[in-house]
Structures are given as structure tokens and as C-alpha cells.
Amino acid sequence: xxxxxxxxxxxxxFHPEQGSxxxxxxxxxxxxxxxxxxxxxxxxxxxxxxxxxxxxTRPITDFIPRALHRDLSxxxxxxxxxxxxxxxxxxxxxxxxxxxxxxxxxxAVAEHNFPKGGRWLFVGPxxxxxxxxxxxxxxxxLGSLEPFTVDCDVRWIKRQVKGSMGLKLYLDHVLxxxxxxVSHQAxxxxxxxxxxxxxxxxxxxxxxxxxxxxxxxxxMNLEPQTAIELQEHFPHAVILPGYGNSLFGVTFPRIREGxxxxxxxxxxxxxxxxxxxxxxxxxxxxxxxxxxIPENEQAAQDLAACVAPGQRGRVILHRLDPSFLILNLAERxxxxxxxxxxxxxxxxxIAPLQFATPLDRQGVY
Numbered sequence: 001x002x003x004x005x006x007x008x009x010x011x012x013x014f015h016p017e018q019g020s021x022x023x024x025x026x027x028x029x030x031x032x033x034x035x036x037x038x039x040x041x042x043x044x045x046x047x048x049x050x051x052x053x054x055x056x057t058r059p060i061t062d063f064i065p066r067a068l069h070r071d072l073s074x075x076x077x078x079x080x081x082x083x084x085x086x087x088x089x090x091x092x093x094x095x096x097x098x099x100x101x102x103x104x105x106x107x108a109v110a111e112h113n114f115p116k117g118g119r120w121l122f123v124g125p126x127x128x129x130x131x132x133x134x135x136x137x138x139x140x141x142l143g144s145l146e147p148f149t150v151d152c153d154v155r156w157i158k159r160q161v162k163g164s165m166g167l168k169l170y171l172d173h174v175l176x177x178x179x180x181x182v183s184h185q186a187x188x189x190x191x192x193x194x195x196x197x198x199x200x201x202x203x204x205x206x207x208x209x210x211x212x213x214x215x216x217x218x219x220m221n222l223e224p225q226t227a228i229e230l231q232e233h234f235p236h237a238v239i240l241p242g243y244g245n246s247l248f249g250v251t252f253p254r255i256r257e258g259x260x261x262x263x264x265x266x267x268x269x270x271x272x273x274x275x276x277x278x279x280x281x282x283x284x285x286x287x288x289x290x291x292x293i294p295e296n297e298q299a300a301q302d303l304a305a306c307v308a309p310g311q312r313g314r315v316i317l318h319r320l321d322p323s324f325l326i327l328n329l330a331e332r333x334x335x336x337x338x339x340x341x342x343x344x345x346x347x348x349x350i351a352p353l354q355f356a357t358p359l360d361r362q363g364v365y
Contacts, residue, residue: 001041001287001320009285009320011035018067022054023325041287044318045303050329055088063324064091075323078246079128081154081219084332087128090247096321099283100249101134105242106141107282108252114238115213118188120147123178123196124219125154130246131218135191138216148185150177152196154219171199179203188212190237193219194226201233209234218242218250221350224276243279243350247326248286248319253277254346278338278346289316290337290345291330297355301330309339314353 013020014027014034026047027034038046054062060077061069075091092100108114122135126149139147152174160167178200181187187208190197194217201209212234222230222241230239244250281288290313292302307313315331335347 001318002284003040005284006038006040006320007035009322009325010038012065012067012322013325015065015067018065020065020325021062022058023063041289041318044327047327049301049303050317050327052085052088052329055090055326055329056086060089060091065322068323071323076130076133077128078130080246081125081129082158087155088247089128090324090326092130092321093323096285096323097130097133097137099285100319101130101244102137102141104250104252104282105134105138108240108242109142111255112238112240112252114142114216114240115189116142117144118213119186120144120189120191121150121178121181121185121187122147123150123174123190123192123200124152126151127153129154134250138191139189144189147191148181148187150174150181175199175203182208186211189214189216190234191216191218193217194222194230195220197230198226198233201230210236212237215239216242218244222277241277243347245331247329248288248317249283251279251281251283251288251347254280254340276336276348278340278348279335279350280340280342280346281344282342285320287318288345288347289318290314290335290347291316293334293353303328306345307337309337309345312336312349315347315350 013023016024030047032046034047037043061072064072071093075093076097077089077091079087079089081087120135120139122132124131124135126132132149136146139145157167157170160170174196182204188211190200190212192200197215197217213236215230215234215237217239221243227239231237240252242250242252290307292305292307293312293314294301301314303316312334315333315335317326317329317331319326332352333350334353336349338346338348340346
């Protein structure tokens with residue numbers, strides 16, 4: 001992360017008169033001047049953990065620099081799915097949205113030969129979830145018509161007990177809508193979560209599945225075994241998973257180049273070779289730090305350290321945008337650290353942190 005970019009964003013958000021009310025409050029709680037002493041991402045930990053409760057409860061304008069309040073009508077709202085509790089909220093400027101969601105998508109499309117054109121079906125959350133907006137932009141960026149969509153209220157799904165009649169009836173309702181679209185429209189690209197995709201494969205005919213040329217998965221990690229099964233269901237499809245969320249955007253896997261390096265082999269958590277997708281951050285405004293995992297929910301999160309390649313760490317989110325600043329936000333996910341050619345740490349084998357993600361709120365998104 002470029003120190004000049006860090007300085008620019010911190011200068012904006014911590015400006016005494018025109019900065020962000022939330023971050024100016026944080027400045028008053030500190031015994032040093034943020035704009036003078038935070039020079040690189042190695043210093044971020046000095047600001048302490050991000051207050052997730054504030055992201056859930058405070059007016060969203062508290063996080064937007066007063067200097068940008070004149071542009072409020074241009075910003076895009078985004079809310080999380082609420083897996084770990086009440087939803088968090090933020091805004092993106094149109095340019096920030098493009099950098100966070102569309103630019104990495106187009107790069108991945110080119111690298112993975114994802115098909116262009118055709119007709120898309122998006123089965124996922126609409127409403128306050130920015131993934132719906134990104135699905136529309138992604139499709140259009142490839143010369144496609146706006147996607148056919150099936151709205152999926154993931155917050156309602158999370159309230160249903162696994163195996164309950166309520167969950168079954170809701171999923172049946174979602175799948176029936178999707179099946180209707182693929183029965184009457186020439187759909188060639190699917191975008192949904194791995195569990196919903198597997199369920200959708202169960203209601204599609206062999207001919208319909210053979211027409212699918214592209215699959216983009218999001219919302220949840222695509223396990224290697226699930227990817228194999230999906231490839232069997234959709235033999236002609238390029239399957240491109242994404243890892244991201246409503247707060248930071250999306251990342252995509254790098255092209256596989258063979259076996260892991262010696263550094264990755266040392267201290268890895270299993271004896272197998274890492275053949276999973278390795279997600280890489282290429283956005284200069286984003287840092288996904290992998291920090292040591294606390295023993296339990298009550299233990300303090302070490303924000304200053306990073307795990308070594310081959311070790312598992314907790315994802316700590318840092319995103320520095322003019323409209324919105326997020327630093328030291330402990331995420332619900334863990335990942336295996338993998339050294340990347342670009343000098344950043346790649347993320348593999350992404351999995352939920354159990355004490356941060358209640359089992360009864362893990363489902364299809």
C-alpha cells in the first residue's frame with residue numbers, strides 16, 4: 001500500500017474541520033497525531049480495533065468526511081448480510097465502487113478466459129446489498145444484457161433453523177423462480193453462492209446445464225470438492241470464484257502455476273500441496289492482513305503481527321477510500337497465508353472463524 005495514498009486518505013479523514021466525525025473522535029482519544037505519525041500500514045495497529053458496533057449503529061455520515069458531504073447524492077450505499085449480527089453500513093463513490101468491484105472483475109475475466117456476452121442469471125440478495133448492483137455492472141461490462149435476477153433475502157434465511165420447514169419452503173420458492181427463468185430464457189452465465197448453485201443444478205435439466213458457459217460464485221468460499229462437483233454438473237462452464245464482501249469489494253484467484261513454494265510448504269497446516277484457489281489483492285486502497293487468530297472471543301486481537309506463509313490467520317480489513325475509511329476491522333474469516341509474486345500475501349482455504357460466525361447463521365450466503 002503506497003504511503004502517499006495512506007497520507008492522502010488520513011489527511012482527509014482526520015482534517016480538524018473537514019474530516020470524518022467518527023475518526024476525529026478517535027483522534028481525541030489518542031495520545032499522538034494520526035496525520036503526523038501513521039506513515040505506513042505497519043502503523044495502523046496504533047489506532048486500535050475498528051468499532052464494529054459503530055458501523056452498525058451510527059449515522060453513516062459520521063464516517064464520511066465533511067469535505068465530501070456535498071457529494072452525498074452520488075454515493076452508493078452498501079450493507080453487509082448480517083452473519084455476525086446487525087448489518088454494517090458504508091458508502092462507495094462511483095469511482096471507488098469501480099475500483100473495488102469492477103476493475104478486479106475485468107482483470108480476472110481476461111486472465112481466466114471467462115465468457116463474454118450471453119444472458120446472465122443472478123440468484124442472490126438485492127435491496128441493501130451491493131452485490132446486486134455489482135452483478136448488473138459485471139454483466140454489462142462483458143457486453144451482456146442486465147442479468148435476470150431472483151431476489152434472495154439472506155437475512156431471512158439466516159433466521160431459519162437448518163433442516164426446518166421454513167428454510168425448505170423459502171429455498172423451494174427461490175429455486176422455483178430460478179428454474180422458471182432457465183426454462184424460458186437462453187441463460188449461459190450463472191452468478192450465485194456455491195450452496196445455491198448446487199441446489200440449482202438439481203432442478204436444471206442436462207441440456208440446460210450444458211448451455212452454461214460461465215459461473216461466478218460469491219458470498220461463500222468455494223470448496224475444492226464442491227468445485228469438482230459443480231464442474232461435473234456444468235461441463236462447459238468456466239468457474240470463477242470470488243472472495244469479498246459489502247465493505248471492501250471483491251478479489252479473485254490468481255492463475256495456478258503448480259506446486260507451492262518451499263516457504264509455503266514449511267509450517268503449513270496439512271501435508272497436502274496447496275491446490276486451492278489463492279486470492280490476491282491488487283487494489284491499492286485495500287489491505288487484507290492475516291493476523292494471529294485469538295484463542296477465543298474474549299482474547300484480544302493482535303493487530304500488529306502478520307502470520308507467515310503457510311500459517312492460518314484471521315482476516316483484518318483495512319480499506320482506505322476518500323468517502324469511507326475502515327482500519328483494523330477483524331473479519332469473520334480465516335485464511336491460509338500464501339506468498340504472492342506481487343509482494344502481497346495471498347489468501348487460500350478461506351473458512352469462517354467459528355467463534356465469530358455462529359453455526360446457526362451459516363447457511364447459503
